[in-house]
Amino acid sequence: MAVLEQTPPAVAQPSPTRPKKGLRKYWHLYAAISPFYLLFLGFGLFPVGFSLYLSFHRWDGLGSMEWAGLSQYQYLLSDGDFWNSIGNTLIIWVLATFPMIFLAMVTAVMLNSAVRFKGLYRVAYFLPNVTSVVAIAIVFGSIFSTNSGVVNAVLHSVGIDQVAWLNTPWGIKVTIAALMTWQWTGYNAIIFLAGLQTVPGELYEAARMDGAGPIQTFFRITLPLLRPTLLFVLVVSTVTGLQSFSEPQVLLQTSSNDSTFAGGPGHSGQTMVLYFFQQTFDNNDFGYGAAVAWGIFLVVVLFSIINWRLVQRRGD
Amino acid sequence: MAAIKGSRRRGIALHLPLIIGTLLSAFPFYWAVIMSTHSSSEIFAYPPKLLPGTHFLENVRNLFDAIDFFGSMWNSLLVAVSVTFLVLLFDSLAAFVFAKFEFPGKNVLFGLLMVIFMVPAQLSVIPQFVIMAKIGWIGSMTALIVPAAANAFGIFWMRQYMKSAIHDELLDASKLDGAHFLRQYWHVALPVVRPGLAFLGIFTFMGQWNDFAWPLISLTNPDNVTLQVALSQLNGTHGTTDYGIVMTGALLALVPLLIVFAIGAKQIIGDLAKGAVRG
Numbered sequence: 001m002a003v004l005e006q007t008p009p010a011v012a013q014p015s016p017t018r019p020k021k022g023l024r025k026y027w028h029l030y031a032a033i034s035p036f037y038l039l040f041l042g043f044g045l046f047p048v049g050f051s052l053y054l055s056f057h058r059w060d061g062l063g064s065m066e067w068a069g070l071s072q073y074q075y076l077l078s079d080g081d082f083w084n085s086i087g088n089t090l091i092i093w094v095l096a097t098f099p100m101i102f103l104a105m106v107t108a109v110m111l112n113s114a115v116r117f118k119g120l121y122r123v124a125y126f127l128p129n130v131t132s133v134v135a136i137a138i139v140f141g142s143i144f145s146t147n148s149g150v151v152n153a154v155l156h157s158v159g160i161d162q163v164a165w166l167n168t169p170w171g172i173k174v175t176i177a178a179l180m181t182w183q184w185t186g187y188n189a190i191i192f193l194a195g196l197q198t199v200p201g202e203l204y205e206a207a208r209m210d211g212a213g214p215i216q217t218f219f220r221i222t223l224p225l226l227r228p229t230l231l232f233v234l235v236v237s238t239v240t241g242l243q244s245f246s247e248p249q250v251l252l253q254t255s256s257n258d259s260t261f262a263g264g265p266g267h268s269g270q271t272m273v274l275y276f277f278q279q280t281f282d283n284n285d286f287g288y289g290a291a292v293a294w295g296i297f298l299v300v301v302l303f304s305i306i307n308w309r310l311v312q313r314r315g316d
Numbered sequence: 317m318a319a320i321k322g323s324r325r326r327g328i329a330l331h332l333p334l335i336i337g338t339l340l341s342a343f344p345f346y347w348a349v350i351m352s353t354h355s356s357s358e359i360f361a362y363p364p365k366l367l368p369g370t371h372f373l374e375n376v377r378n379l380f381d382a383i384d385f386f387g388s389m390w391n392s393l394l395v396a397v398s399v400t401f402l403v404l405l406f407d408s409l410a411a412f413v414f415a416k417f418e419f420p421g422k423n424v425l426f427g428l429l430m431v432i433f434m435v436p437a438q439l440s441v442i443p444q445f446v447i448m449a450k451i452g453w454i455g456s457m458t459a460l461i462v463p464a465a466a467n468a469f470g471i472f473w474m475r476q477y478m479k480s481a482i483h484d485e486l487l488d489a490s491k492l493d494g495a496h497f498l499r500q501y502w503h504v505a506l507p508v509v510r511p512g513l514a515f516l517g518i519f520t521f522m523g524q525w526n527d528f529a530w531p532l533i534s535l536t537n538p539d540n541v542t543l544q545v546a547l548s549q550l551n552g553t554h555g556t557t558d559y560g561i562v563m564t565g566a567l568l569a570l571v572p573l574l575i576v577f578a579i580g581a582k583q584i585i586g587d588l589a590k591g592a593v594r595g
Contacts, residue, residue: 116331143344194589243437
């Protein structure tokens, strides 16, 4: 990796007149980086190790721990609710990510050729991303409300029946995906725009000379050159999308009766992270919760690798 | 020329979708404003109201009765401001060291930093909760501030910035003048990287202001929570939800964010794009 390259010691040479011994002369450097590493030890490294340890134990958070070996992982593999939450998460992720990336790319290409109001558009498109998920999930809950929501009103005006968005398995997923798409499209458009601006203008000039239309130009020039940016966007949206929590939690807490983290009727909006919170803090099953967390981690890593491979291979 | 004749039509074809996109981006904000001016019964009327009503002040009054709005807002501000300050300090210090100095173990420590990037949040939630319970921080804002006080992203970001922005000659010169490490950091490094700090600061503030999962778990006393948690309580636990109040709360909770964004919009959008292309 480029960031780890060795650079010759240039600045912090020991003063030639009074050489100090050993590591002592670097003490101020270690002191300067120590806050981060101390916090990391206490709240990063130790917790990760502890959660691995926990996942091999049965523990309700209060009593004594009981060795469980691999049994919680075995149970995890056969846990229908966990697989259901994986399915929900993936469906929501697909429903959100593909429209989002498509819209972001189209927006970026248009912004790239727009001359006027560029700054204004950028701010407008980025604004959804700075809102708090809680506040905006409340707003979306109202927009998608069955009886008084504006979405159903629009559907009604074109002759389509009401949809109980928050009370049907697909409605829930579409609503969560719509919220995510709304929140992240502009963000990704701006990232694509930055990628587009590194494409040399002569390439487009040459394409036009050769008689290429806008669609040909997009697929032959823009898309291949955007591949690194696409990879970045895809990986980031996989990591964040697969860990979605606040959106379903806030959207569905009014319609779920049994638990804060149930994810709506029939658990159909229960994402992996919601399931993790349910097992841990509703059921007070800290050991199994830890096993679920590691399961989620594996799913996220797996999908990040798959995405990476798919995008990397395409141009070869 | 033909190009000029066609440019107007092209302009419309270009700006019309962009304007529609802008309207879609803005609509939920507009909706929240409209809903916050109606009473609950008006909100449930059909067809939905699209123009402002007259109940805004009443909703605000009811909101302040229903939750301790200013108390929870104060908690959110306290957390967001403290974390932002500490992150800027600790991250820029560490970044300065990693960008401009050599010392034994540097590469190992920096490699570790990159690995920390990858560790997902849920893995440490349970142990963090247990630690906080053991040291008695559960329910207090300390539980939110301390673990967030330095982060790998910020160090990485500031290091990249400092590597290119601070010239070695400048540091050498200040060293010849007898400046020690802290003086170099404060008088040479920090002034040069102010745009980078601004981005990191705004980013951190917004992230903290919006954080939800960890405050929801660790702030066990419903009377002492952050604004996001208070809002979600408003949305759920009051039996029949009064949407006028909830919308007003959601709207007011966005105001500080929008102010911060307005101050730093240029910085955020510009630097975000730069960082993404570089990375």
